[in-house]
Amino acid sequence: MPAVRTTRVRFLMLFLVFVGTVINYVDRANLSVAAPLLKHEFGLGPVEIGVLFSAYAWTYVIANIPGGWVVDRFGSRVMYALAVLIWSGFTVAQGFAGRFATIFGLRLGVGVAEAPTFPVNNRVVSIWFTQRERGTATSVYLVGQYIGMAAFTPMLFWIAHSFGWRAIFWATGVIGIIWSGVWYLLYRDPEACSWVSEAELAYIREGGALVGSHRVASGAQKQKFPWRKLATVFSNRQIIAICMGKFASLSSLYFFLTWFPSYLISERHMTVLKAGGVTAVPFVAASIGVVAGGLLSDWLLRRGASVGAARKTPIITGLLLVPTMTLSLxxxxxxxxxxxxxxxxxxxxxxxxxWSLIGDIAPKSMIGITGGAVNFAGNLSGIVTPIAIGFILRETGSFGWALGLISLFAVLGALAYTFLLGEVKRIEIDDEPLDASARAVRSPALDAHSREDARSTQD
Structure with missing residues (x-):
């Protein structure tokens, strides 16, 4: 008789990740709301503003790989709580900045502290959700990137208009400090959670959730940073293609997170309050797109499509449609x-x-660090895109060429997924002998599912 799923604890954990992602992206993008005001106070040109926009990404990309490693080593609960607390402290401090260099330095600090967050998100979904649920679960936390801005951007513009740009950082930073405590109190990994039933635990394990992956990682691989394995991951054809595609996708995201409010005010001649109202609309649309992509991916998987086809179809389609933004010209x-x-x-x-594709490809004991490696490459766009747009604005005075650059990146990303990615299968590089505790968390059902998954991922 099949076990009855008596709990749904995995959805609580997903909600926690969703809220954390909302706070994460509001604290990334709050500078875009403040920029039209603080540039006058500090006398900044477009290149200087572009450098400020990119400052966060400078340290974020560098810290992503070690950030993913500490997640694999120390787990999600402690690392996420600590990360939110630190970046929120830097966010509050930005409200007291008196010059360009101070804000730049504090944005560097935010980038370092936020590095573990998406490796945590990816790891939580990988260990709490079955493979057939993973695309939808990933889309739920990813939608937090956009829901946060859709819900809070009008409020942040109102705060800036009513109380000044400094109040934006004080408000968003305090919310994050509170949330760090909430996360630490509520989050648990499956094997450490007293609220999850044996039935739910068996269901997610048999469905391909990587339950126990933290104990595997903390056994044989805990003692040193896995440089050799990281090199193997980075040289893998699948990872190279995903890195290129992630860079392309995040280039358009960073445009909306950084320059879009300035575009509405300077290019479209909107007032601050009107720009604050209409800025939310594209973020709502993007939220719908994230959910639609995840649902489409899982629907294709249920209909019998291979993992590769199910994951790549929404990604490639979306990237090929991004260049429609040039029609605004x-x-x-x-x-x-x-x-x-x-x-x-x-x-x-x-x-x-x-991100769901990464969950299907990453080595079982290196989920965090693989996510960090891909996030490292993808978020290089957070350095390139804002600064490149700043130079374009300085030289041309218009956003036209900027939209063309973003569109070019999107097409190149679609080509990488189409022709370079190839067969989707999990990377197998765990060649050291497992210790007793690592062997204990290996589920025969999970191993059998993984072998079946590897056979079914022909594209």
């Missing part, structure tokens, strides 16, 4: 522009389903 209507930008951002949301 053909109209003077702000309403039409918002509609075009919303559709392009919807497409970017659909393309963000690559």
């Amino acid at each position: 053909l109209t003077d209507s702000n309403t039409v522009v918002i509609a075009i930008m919303s559709f392009a951002f919807f497409a970017q949301g659909v393309a963000s389903a690559s």
